[in-house]
Amino acid sequence: MxxxxxxxxxxxxxxxxxxxxxxxxxxxxxxxxxxxxxxxxxxxxxxxxxxxxxxxxxxxxxxxxxxxxxxxxxxxxxxxAPAPHDPNFAAYQQFLHLGEAGLATLMMPVVVSRFLAPEAERENWGASWCLQSFQKRLRLVRGRLASSPYLAGEAFTAADISVTYALNLGQRNCGIALGDVERAYLDRTMGRDxxxxxxxxxxxxxxx
Missing domain, CATH: 3.40.30.10 (Glutaredoxin)
Known part of the structure; x- marks a missing residue:
């Protein structure tokens, strides 16, 4: 077990x-x-x-x-997990890791600043930079979803699990405003049994 x-x-x-x-x-x-x-x-x-x-x-x-x-x-x-010879394997790999390395990790300085730091230190330069960087990387997600329902193409994969968590973290704890494309995407992923x-x-x- x-x-x-x-x-x-x-x-x-x-x-x-x-x-x-x-x-x-x-x-x-x-x-x-x-x-x-x-x-x-x-x-x-x-x-x-x-x-x-x-x-x-x-x-x-x-x-x-x-x-x-x-x-x-x-x-x-x-x-x-698509097989390595699958045409969507590269996109799968990219977004599987982007969900953590490029998105969720950037939210941690924001979370600790807003919820744990002393009041005077909550709106700091580092947290602001992380928010801006998150928005830039979000363009990769938005661009991919403009051409396919999921990040590795037509099928749901672990890349979607990775990125769904990051998007939820951003909007729930960091004030990230998601667009129509991202919100519709979360409806699909989070609607799964x-x-x-x-x-x-x-x-x-x-x-x-």
Missing amino acids: ITVWGGQTSRSMRVVWVLEEMGLPYHVRQVDMLAGEQDPEFLAVNPADYIPAIQDGDVAMVESIAIMEYLMARYGPTPL AYKRAIERSHEGVIT
């Missing part, structure tokens, strides 16, 4: 969504990242103390995109 260590609105949502799409058995262990002390079981899996993390038998992994790729390779094949199940399961589990 795969254990997912995560939080209700964290990047662990990506991992749970992949598991639901693939129909794999798992359970969720909730982690409160603001807690003064963490569960030693969680720290044994990820001593760096951040989420998500998984335990799959003897395998312990962190980083949401890496975990997604591991699950699809280990328990696939799956339509979530596996997404709805993942939302329910992400709110379950043992709170550490």
